Amino acid sequence: MVQTVKSADGTLIAYEQTGSGAPLVMVGGALSARQGAAALVPLLAGDFTVITFDRRGRGESTDTQPYAVEREIEDLRALAGAAGGPVHLYGHSSGGILCLEAAAAGVPVGKVAVYEPPYFTHRSRDEPWQVFANKVKTLADTGHGDQAVEAFIRHTGAHFDEGIKQTPWWPAAVALAPTLFYDLTLTADAVVPEERFAGISAPVLALYGDASPDWAAASAAAVASSVKDGHQGVLPGQGHAAAPEAVVPFLLGFFHD
Structure with a gap:
């Protein structure tokens, strides 16, 4: 059943919870709503109360402008309040950055696991991140969401196959184009904010796949070394879209330890 919780600025955050336990x-991350974690839920719900949610501006959640990372942190604080206390966090890609920023900002968390937060990803210094973020925002805001999504995918370095535009995924991704600016703002200059993360006292597990580009391992190492209680894990044979059955053993081991 979909429920909502009101964030500090009045935005309604839609969420579902399944299972029992902590x-x-x-x-x-980018271009994903709460359904993106659907395959993980049944593998974790026997051990945890798993909460999936639509980040602001996505799915059944509302939105309030202007965007700021602090507002998304408040959304997680509201979800923790609805859950009745400290929560564990698992974030994929830019969602991992949001988890770390929330922990650094004092959201009540138990442990934090992240998979390949996109640090150290910039290949060109010709275009500052803010310039690209504003370009994507302008495309999305002027009705060119398809161009915004394509530009973003190409920006990540991933191969862009024109055939993707004929898949059922494409219209859903285009609908989420206005939120790409949010993820680009979270990632910013792709440098780990070590001074800020040094204040994170919760245990942190930084995961990456050994089939991912080199930046993923560098990111995990930097995140783990920047916090007070950091750990790393590598998933054999996995890339940025890791298989749920490869991720879950790491999460179970970490959150139960």
Whole structure:
């Protein structure tokens, strides 16, 4: 059943919870809504109360402008309040950055696991991140969401196959184009904010796949070394879209330890 919780600025955040046990909030990355974690839920719900949610501006959640990372942190604080106390966090890609920023800002968390937060990803210094973020925002705001999504995918370095535009995924991704600016703002200059993360006291597990580009391992190492209680894990044979059955053993081991 879909429920909502009101964030500090009045935005309604839609969420679902499944299972029993300590609350575990799943935080998706760019172009994902709460359904993006659907395959993980049944593998974790026997051990945790798994909370999936639509980040602001996505799915059944509302939105309030202007965007700021602090507002998304408040959304996680509201979810923790609805859960009745500290929550574990698992974030994928830019969702992992949001988890770390929330922990650094004092959101009540137990442990934090992240998979390949996109640090050290910039290949060109010709275009500052803010310039690209504003370009994507302008495309999305002027009705060119398809161009915004394509530009973003190409920006990540991933191969862009024109055939993707004929898949059922494409219209859903285009609908989420206005939120790409949010993820680009979270990632910013792709440098780990070590001074800020040094204040994170919660245990942190930084995961990456050994089939991912080199930046993923560098990111995990930097995140783990920047916090007070950091750990790393590598998933054999996995890339940025890791298989749920490869991720879950790491999460179970970490959150139960």
